[in-house]
Amino acid sequence: MLLTKDRKLKSKINTMxxxxxxxxxxxxxxxxxxxSALTSIEQKAFTAFSNMGIPTVKHEEWKYTRISxxxxxxxxxxxxxxxxxxxxxxxxxxxxxxFENANEIVFVNGVYNEALSLIRSAAISVITxxxxxxxxxxxxxxxxxxxxxxxNKDGIHALNTAFVKEGIFLHVAKGKVTEHPVYIYHVTxxxxxxxxxxxxxxxxxxxxxxxxxxxxFITLGNSESFTNQVMEVxxxxxxxVENYIIQNDAAHSHHVxxxxxxQIGKSVVHTVTITLNGGIVRNNLDMVMEADRCEANLFGxxxxxxxxxxxxxxxxxxxxxxxxxxxLYKGIINxxxxxxxxxxxxxxxxxxxxxxxxxxxxxxxxxxATVNTKPQLEIFADDVKxxxxxxxxxxxxxxxxxxxxxxxxxDKARSLLIHAFAKDVLxxxxxxxxxxxxxQLICERLELN
Amino acid sequence: xxxIRNLHAAxxxxxxxxxxxxxxxxxxxxxxxxxxxxxxxxxxxxxxxRADFEVTDGTVDFLGKNILELSPEDRAGEGIFLAFQYPVxxxxxxxxxxIKTAVNEVRKYRGEAxxxxxxxxxxxxxxxxxxNMDQSLLSRxxxxxxxxxxxxxxEIFQMAMLQPKLAILDETDSGLDIDAIRTVSNGxxxxxxxxxxxxxxxxxxxxxxYIVPDFVHVLYNGRxxxxxxxxxxxxxxxRGYDFIKNAVNEGQEA
Numbered sequence: 163m164l165l166t167k168d169r170k171l172k173s174k175i176n177t178m179x180x181x182x183x184x185x186x187x188x189x190x191x192x193x194x195x196x197x198s199a200l201t202s203i204e205q206k207a208f209t210a211f212s213n214m215g216i217p218t219v220k221h222e223e224w225k226y227t228r229i230s231x232x233x234x235x236x237x238x239x240x241x242x243x244x245x246x247x248x249x250x251x252x253x254x255x256x257x258x259x260x261f262e263n264a265n266e267i268v269f270v271n272g273v274y275n276e277a278l279s280l281i282r283s284a285a286i287s288v289i290t291x292x293x294x295x296x297x298x299x300x301x302x303x304x305x306x307x308x309x310x311x312x313x314n315k316d317g318i319h320a321l322n323t324a325f326v327k328e329g330i331f332l333h334v335a336k337g338k339v340t341e342h343p344v345y346i347y348h349v350t351x352x353x354x355x356x357x358x359x360x361x362x363x364x365x366x367x368x369x370x371x372x373x374x375x376x377x378x379f380i381t382l383g384n385s386e387s388f389t390n391q392v393m394e395v396x397x398x399x400x401x402x403v404e405n406y407i408i409q410n411d412a413a414h415s416h417h418v419x420x421x422x423x424x425q426i427g428k429s430v431v432h433t434v435t436i437t438l439n440g441g442i443v444r445n446n447l448d449m450v451m452e453a454d455r456c457e458a459n460l461f462g463x464x465x466x467x468x469x470x471x472x473x474x475x476x477x478x479x480x481x482x483x484x485x486x487x488x489x490l491y492k493g494i495i496n497x498x499x500x501x502x503x504x505x506x507x508x509x510x511x512x513x514x515x516x517x518x519x520x521x522x523x524x525x526x527x528x529x530x531a532t533v534n535t536k537p538q539l540e541i542f543a544d545d546v547k548x549x550x551x552x553x554x555x556x557x558x559x560x561x562x563x564x565x566x567x568x569x570x571x572x573d574k575a576r577s578l579l580i581h582a583f584a585k586d587v588l589x590x591x592x593x594x595x596x597x598x599x600x601x602q603l604i605c606e607r608l609e610l611n
Numbered sequence: 612x613x614x615i616r617n618l619h620a621a622x623x624x625x626x627x628x629x630x631x632x633x634x635x636x637x638x639x640x641x642x643x644x645x646x647x648x649x650x651x652x653x654x655x656x657x658x659x660x661r662a663d664f665e666v667t668d669g670t671v672d673f674l675g676k677n678i679l680e681l682s683p684e685d686r687a688g689e690g691i692f693l694a695f696q697y698p699v700x701x702x703x704x705x706x707x708x709x710i711k712t713a714v715n716e717v718r719k720y721r722g723e724a725x726x727x728x729x730x731x732x733x734x735x736x737x738x739x740x741x742x743n744m745d746q747s748l749l750s751r752x753x754x755x756x757x758x759x760x761x762x763x764x765x766e767i768f769q770m771a772m773l774q775p776k777l778a779i780l781d782e783t784d785s786g787l788d789i790d791a792i793r794t795v796s797n798g799x800x801x802x803x804x805x806x807x808x809x810x811x812x813x814x815x816x817x818x819x820x821y822i823v824p825d826f827v828h829v830l831y832n833g834r835x836x837x838x839x840x841x842x843x844x845x846x847x848x849x850r851g852y853d854f855i856k857n858a859v860n861e862g863q864e865a
Contacts, residue, residue: 558699559662560699561699561701563661563662563683564695564698564699564701565701565709565713566660566682566683566684566687567659567660567683567684567686567687567692567693567695568684568687568709568713568716568717568769568773569684569687569688569713569716569717569720569773570684570712570713570716571684571716572682572684574712574716575684578704578708578709578712579701579704581703581704582701582702582703582704582752583703584703585702585703585704586702586703
């Protein structure tokens, strides 16, 4: 009895610690930075965070994903400065394949590390959001920064926005095809203590520009990490944006990743989200199709082991007519892994001739694996083509027997079928080096060579 | 080579095979014929190790081993090959990758070194030519979008690559036009030699015009009720299965 009371007390104190720490950091930064164009965004967000708190499973959008208990733990949070000893030699071991030919942007504990970052393309510039809010980009910043809060109405999203000044602004000049992809590394240095980090990025892709973004998450050390990341991407007329998210982080790393696209001109967005490892992972992907004739492809693959939990929440919002979206998420869940897929498609009244397709397919490899899948269509226009479907099943017994009858061992046959299942997502990763890298990770997991 | 004794098998508790006895020696071609539902495909499935069926009694000896105790992959390693009635489509797995994995897994089982890429390609081209198969099928996902004829040719192509000692052809002629039957049969006949044997499971006599059996067995109600030479197939073609059914049902030898 006494013990229980003690525990309760302790957990309460720790909750205070992380939340108190966040509040303290906020106050300190507010007074240190002084007032600027971004101050009101931060203040509004901080109030929202204070009111809503960390979402619990009572929140409709967080029903299956429990992050609130993570805040019972003690996380260090230092948004205003580079507080880690993460060095160039540490980074040397972490580059993604093909980096020799890529732009690299490095966040360490959520803070942009300019010294480790390298921009090779003339069309690309990276500055802080605070700076961008004051120079010739100020209109872009004031128009688009924080747009994602309309689609992510919860305290964890507001928490990121409360520290928006520390984020970066990535500008892709109009009319330019950037032949070098942009690799974005979210490094969390948890070698000393548990770390909360909050990277924030606003990307602006100018008219007829093309860019490939590749994001990856790396936790160093054995303490826990919690990365609460928000990236907003503004896509102008005739631009083409590809975004690849590769999550193969440690089992004691937790992620809330929000990627918010705003297609303000007729444009193409292509995304692939790959989750192979992590603790609790929540991916929010919003595709707001504001212009006529936009096109978007949303692909995802999660291949889970251990106790990894991944929750993919996607929103496709068809605001204007003639847009096309194609969504395919596939999951393979082993051990005690849990997966959630929630795919919303809105078709506004004006959005006639919308084509919106969605599919979520899951294979459970273990009796203890779980999946919750929910398509959600809200259609207010009458001349549209929308489809959705989801499946949950086991590996095809007939296929397994076919392969085994040809002399292929049970384990190898199973691996070949899993690999075959994943393939139609993997083939949508266009940068060759990245596709080979993900293929390699999956083949290693499957012991296929 | 193959010796089946008193084989009983059931699915979901329902008895399908009720005491099969059959001996096959190297170099022989046997045909199993019989009306629908007589247990023909069940026999093929049980021999290749399909898990849906439970063997309730009897033995199957293949080259001195009790194969009923072996997994499907080990049976393939021992030299048993089943050409499927309905080859499975596997999107995402290319035919080349599949066949290369299969060949090398079987070689590993037999204690042989894996084929290198050059050797493999050479053999593969040779066997494809034998089956009159288009090279483009190799890079396509296994059986996906293949026509009925392409699927069956692909089965015999796999047989050619794996060089089994006993090939079981399960209704390989079903759904094939006459040209495809010729190609498939020609493939099987080319692969025949004194060391290996073929078990043809079929409803109709027509395939046996091309793959000529040494022995024909009639399966009815889970038992072999009549055996003979290839002439028996002609009798069945002419008279149908009814005279056999009637004879069995009247309790006499047909």
